[in-house]
Amino acid sequence: KQEVTQIPAALSVPEGENLVLNCSFTDSAIYNLQWFRQDPGKGLTSLLLIQSSQREQTSGRLNASLDKSSGRSTLYIAASQPGDSATYLCAVLDNNDMRFGAGTRLTVKP
Amino acid sequence: NAGVTQTPKFQVLKTGQSMTLQCAQDMNHNSMYWYRQDPGMGLRLIYYSASEGTTDKGEVPNGYNVSRLNKREFSLRLESAAPSQTSVYFCASSDVPGTFNEKLFFGSGTQLSVL
Numbered sequence: 001k002q003e004v005t006q007i008p009a010a011l012s013v014p015e016g017e018n019l020v021l022n023c024s025f026t027d028s029a030i031y032n033l034q035w036f037r038q039d040p041g042k043g044l045t046s047l048l049l050i051q052s053s054q055r056e057q058t059s060g061r062l063n064a065s066l067d068k069s070s071g072r073s074t075l076y077i078a079a080s081q082p083g084d085s086a087t088y089l090c091a092v093l094d095n096n097d098m099r100f101g102a103g104t105r106l107t108v109k110p
Numbered sequence: 111n112a113g114v115t116q117t118p119k120f121q122v123l124k125t126g127q128s129m130t131l132q133c134a135q136d137m138n139h140n141s142m143y144w145y146r147q148d149p150g151m152g153l154r155l156i157y158y159s160a161s162e163g164t165t166d167k168g169e170v171p172n173g174y175n176v177s178r179l180n181k182r183e184f185s186l187r188l189e190s191a192a193p194s195q196t197s198v199y200f201c202a203s204s205d206v207p208g209t210f211n212e213k214l215f216f217g218s219g220t221q222l223s224v225l
Binding site: 009 | 114151152168169200202213214215216217218219221
């Protein structure tokens, strides 16, 4: 059974700092990995999707990498802003279904 | 561009009461899903529907039933609510299920409390 872990559960950084969020998964036989953003009281918004054959995807200040062999993905946020404060979840799609991590709650302080 | 719409946004029930959570999507997606999100845990799949007229159990189906009314609508029913069903419920749909590009689109959620 696929298990997805995100560490740390919470992270607080000053504005302008570059940061990395981590995601690990136990079964490397995945179709893709997605990073989501969740604002309080809201649904999940897809940020980046990395197919299993890809190594990374970029969107603006966000860069997500995937290392299937080690079962790891990172989400890099450059020049963080207070508006980036949210919970970030990763999810892996395998042959059975999509499995989610519990998320990292990010706070960017002005 | 509504996307995935869920109603209600908030609901309080007493133990033993029943209710139906409604979900509709306007993206012409075949696949729809119901998840629950509990503190400190990732989203867990309750039921899904790969196409109109089909439904399948997910990881945590006990205590729930679903109906895929048509391609747009997928409802979740709690027949006899229990405190363990206190959670935030999300409906989602996907564009190209079973492919390497499958992406989920989520509704804004229903916060349910069972007293």
